Amino acid sequence: MKQNLLDDIQNLLLLGAGPSGVAPNTYHAMSRNVLGHLDPYFLKIMAEIKHGLRELFGTENKVTVPLSGTGSIGMEAAFVNVIEKGDKVLVLENGVFGNRMEDVASRLGAVVTKEEFEWGTPVVPARVKELLEQDHYKLVAIVHAETSTGVCNPVEEIGRMVHEAGSLYLVDCVTSLGGIPVEVDKWHADIAYSGTQKCLSCPPGAAPITFSDAAMQVIENRKTKVPNWYLDMNMLTHYWRGATRVYHHTAPISMMYGLYQALYNILEEGKENCFARHMAAHRRLVEGLERIGLELFVAPEFRLPDLNCIVVPEGITDKEIISELRDNYSISISAGLGPMAGKILRVGLMGYNATETNADRFVSALEEILRAHGCLAEKAA
Numbered sequence: 001m002k003q004n005l006l007d008d009i010q011n012l013l014l015l016g017a018g019p020s021g022v023a024p025n026t027y028h029a030m031s032r033n034v035l036g037h038l039d040p041y042f043l044k045i046m047a048e049i050k051h052g053l054r055e056l057f058g059t060e061n062k063v064t065v066p067l068s069g070t071g072s073i074g075m076e077a078a079f080v081n082v083i084e085k086g087d088k089v090l091v092l093e094n095g096v097f098g099n100r101m102e103d104v105a106s107r108l109g110a111v112v113t114k115e116e117f118e119w120g121t122p123v124v125p126a127r128v129k130e131l132l133e134q135d136h137y138k139l140v141a142i143v144h145a146e147t148s149t150g151v152c153n154p155v156e157e158i159g160r161m162v163h164e165a166g167s168l169y170l171v172d173c174v175t176s177l178g179g180i181p182v183e184v185d186k187w188h189a190d191i192a193y194s195g196t197q198k199c200l201s202c203p204p205g206a207a208p209i210t211f212s213d214a215a216m217q218v219i220e221n222r223k224t225k226v227p228n229w230y231l232d233m234n235m236l237t238h239y240w241r242g243a244t245r246v247y248h249h250t251a252p253i254s255m256m257y258g259l260y261q262a263l264y265n266i267l268e269e270g271k272e273n274c275f276a277r278h279m280a281a282h283r284r285l286v287e288g289l290e291r292i293g294l295e296l297f298v299a300p301e302f303r304l305p306d307l308n309c310i311v312v313p314e315g316i317t318d319k320e321i322i323s324e325l326r327d328n329y330s331i332s333i334s335a336g337l338g339p340m341a342g343k344i345l346r347v348g349l350m351g352y353n354a355t356e357t358n359a360d361r362f363v364s365a366l367e368e369i370l371r372a373h374g375c376l377a378e379k380a381a
């Protein structure tokens, strides 16, 4: 290696679907001296991480820990621990991540019913009620904040129904934790997971997850062993809990320092203040986009504040916008995923970067690009 590529990494403003910007003190935290994974001081840090995660997840669940890996490991861990071959699973799908859930559950031999809802609109509780009356499912799964469309699903209302039906309830909170309220206990959610690289404003690499006592009982009483050694919660809990800690796998120490600092930052700001900051940045963004005549993909009442989807205007492609923003304005945003590719742009106002100033900086850059291409709507031109 002749030249160190790391010397030339651009300082981009990350306003995509994740990873989001990282606070300087979180970067600093990750450069601290590495301790052993069973060192008593590191155990203290672990205890605080569990406490912070319970606070943000809105839960008293004893088993609330970060897994080693990105958000998808949270999804894998959720299904692999509770599902056994032949179990019935209902996946409520209105985007890419609902589809991923179906894939993960099917690979474990679950009998999956995937109910599809129109992308860009939320899951419809009345339809879920019908499905729960028609059949009994071991597990019902939904994505709280669907990152592929920018829709927030009515997880609380659906949680009540799932609870009454006596099924386990799994909620993906990857794009919601830390940005909008998450209330695992109030929603009757049995399992919820997230990722560090969205509203927690930490680099990608850990997946916070929480299991209710009911979910843990199901895991403890499985007929067969959890088919994935690394993610077996029966074993992992011996490292994360209890008086005598037992090595399972080497914790990613520096990642844990980063997560600790990210949680510290949010709780110091106050989680309600943090949610309000996300909402203020979102409102500012929407005002700016409307001023320059752009259309948002999702109706106002279903929009996520932290992930905004803009319909690509006529006369320019998503690729042109994304590359000009990056090369000329040092702003990184995301393209549409799957069937939304080419149709929408995804703009994240997540964590550290969720500010009105960043919303303004993005809108004015976008306005200049659209003006230069002659495709600003008339009233804005």
Ligand SMILES: Cc1ncc(COP(=O)(O)O)c(C=O)c1O
Residues within 6 Å of the ligand: 017, 018, 070, 071, 072, 073, 075, 097, 143, 145, 146, 147, 148, 172, 174, 175, 195, 204
């Ligand atoms: C809603 C949702 N679930 C799961 C994932 C998967 O997370 P990761 O890419 O960190 O593995 C993502 C990633 O964007 C997501 O947005």
